[in-house]
Amino acid sequence: MSDEATGTAGPATGTAEAPGTRETALALGDDALILSHRLAEWAGSAPFLEEEVALANLALDLLGQARALLSLAGDEDALAFGRDARAFRNVRLVELPNGDFAHTMMRQLFFSAWQRPLFARLAERPGPFAAIAAAAGPEIAYHLDHAVTWTLRLGDGTAESHARAARAVAALWRHTGELFEPVPGLDWLDPAALRADWTAHVTGTLRAATLPVPGEPPPPGAPFTGGGRRGLHTEAFGRLLAEMQHLHRSHPGAAW
Numbered sequence: 001m002s003d004e005a006t007g008t009a010g011p012a013t014g015t016a017e018a019p020g021t022r023e024t025a026l027a028l029g030d031d032a033l034i035l036s037h038r039l040a041e042w043a044g045s046a047p048f049l050e051e052e053v054a055l056a057n058l059a060l061d062l063l064g065q066a067r068a069l070l071s072l073a074g075d076e077d078a079l080a081f082g083r084d085a086r087a088f089r090n091v092r093l094v095e096l097p098n099g100d101f102a103h104t105m106m107r108q109l110f111f112s113a114w115q116r117p118l119f120a121r122l123a124e125r126p127g128p129f130a131a132i133a134a135a136a137g138p139e140i141a142y143h144l145d146h147a148v149t150w151t152l153r154l155g156d157g158t159a160e161s162h163a164r165a166a167r168a169v170a171a172l173w174r175h176t177g178e179l180f181e182p183v184p185g186l187d188w189l190d191p192a193a194l195r196a197d198w199t200a201h202v203t204g205t206l207r208a209a210t211l212p213v214p215g216e217p218p219p220p221g222a223p224f225t226g227g228g229r230r231g232l233h234t235e236a237f238g239r240l241l242a243e244m245q246h247l248h249r250s251h252p253g254a255a256w
Contacts (some may be wrong), residue, residue, distance in 0.1 A: 018127055018128060018185070020183075020184040020185020020186070020187070021072055021073075021127075021128055021185055022072070022073045022074075022185075023089070023183065023184035023185050024129065024183055024184065024185035024186055025069045025070060025071075025072035025073040025128075025129075026070070026073050026079070026088075026089045027089040027090070027183045027229060028065075028069050028129075028183075029065075029066045029068075029069030029070035029072075029073065029076075029079070030066075030070075030088045030089045030090035031090045031091060031094050031111075031115075032062040032063070032065040032066040032069065033062070033063070033066035033070070033080055033090070034088070034090045034094045034095050034237075034240065035062050035090075035094035035111060036058075036059045036060075036062035036063040036066060037059075037240060037244050038094065038095070038096075038097075038098055038104075038240070039055050039056075039058050039059035039062070039104070039108075040055075040056070040059040041098055042055045042056075042098065042104070043055075043056060046101075047101055054146060055104075058108070058143055058146070061136075061139040061142075061143065064136075064139075065132070065136050065139070066080070068132045068135075068136075069129075069132060072128055072129075077248070080244075080245075081244070081245045081248035081249065082245075082248070084241075085231070085233050085237055085238055085241055086231040086232075086233075087231060088228070088231065088233065088237075088241075089228065089229050089230075089231065090228050090229075091175070091178045091179055091226060091228045091229065092175050092178060092226055092227065092228040092233060092234055092237075093107060093110060093111060093172065093175040093176065093178065093179065093228075094107075094111060095228070095233060095234060095236060095237040095240060096172070096175065096234065096236065097236050099168065099171075100164055100168075101154075101164075102154050102161065102164035102165040102167075102168045103164075103167075103168040103171070103172070105147055105150040105151060105154065105165075105168075106151065106165060106168035106169050106172055107168075107172055108143065108146070108147040108150075109144070109147040109148065109151050109202065109205060110172060110175075110176050110179075110202060111179075112140060112143040112144035112147050113144060113147075113197075113198050113201045113202050113205075114176075114179045114180075114194075114198050115140050115143075115144075116137075116140045116141065116144050116201075117194055117197040117198065118189075118194060119133040119136055119137055119140055120133070120137065121189060121194075123137060125188070144201075148205050151165065151205050151206070151209045151211070152205070152208060152209045154209070155206070155208075155209025155210050155211040156208075156209050156210050162210065162211070165209070165211055166211055166212055169206065169211055169212065169214065170212075170214065173214040175226070176198075177226065178226025178227075178228060178229065179198070180194065180195050180198075181226060181229055183229065199216065
């Protein structure tokens with residue numbers, strides 16, 4: 001797979017030995033990989049052609065980020081297609097089924113509003129993630145702007161679009177606490193500041209869209225908020241992996 005196809009700069013050269021690098025690379029790389037797959041599932045099903053292209057571009061951006069990040073932990077193809085569910089470290093938010101279009105957009109809002117300040121901090125800190133985070137910054141800014149635009153359009157649109165967006169917010173909110181759970185190698189982060197950035201952006205957008213704000217995201221470790229970072233995933237994740245890994249597992253070692 002060429003770097004041109006993914007829309008993100010290729011993997012950093014070499015693998016750093018900094019403590020926690022592999023764990024961080026797996027967590028952030030798995031987040032991007034799995035959300036990329038979910039967005040790609042909209043191919044042929046998006047509301048209209050322009051959005052078909054937009055969702056495909058988001059998916060390709062995330063796939064490029066996943067390649068670069070996973071390359072810090074090993075061979076990205078082997079990590080993507082050779083691991084079982086318990087070995088993945090993505091948050092559950094990104095693995096949840098797409099649902100309707102409003103559900104997908106609310107998930108993107110929650111994820112991108114977290115990814116943007118996180119990657120901004122990574123880009124400023126010398127280390128193996130700085131170049132990857134800096135290259136991904138403009139992509140993430142577009143992803144967040146796209147999600148915000150659709151949140152406003154859906155929330156302040158028709159009664160039906162408002163109701164669907166509100167249901168999506170209520171259904172996804174309990175999964176947002178996991179975004180702020182500690183990740184090995186990122187212990188230097190100030191989780192309270194990251195959480196405050198996320199909360200301000202998300203709640204401001206929801207209010208502008210006339211959508212209800214459930215309140216503070218659940219605290220890390222609260223019941224039902226997560227487990228993905230520890231390899232505990234939803235039933236839907238097993239089906240996602242079966243589809244994503246089918247070709248590779250059916251023809252191991254094949255050259256194309």
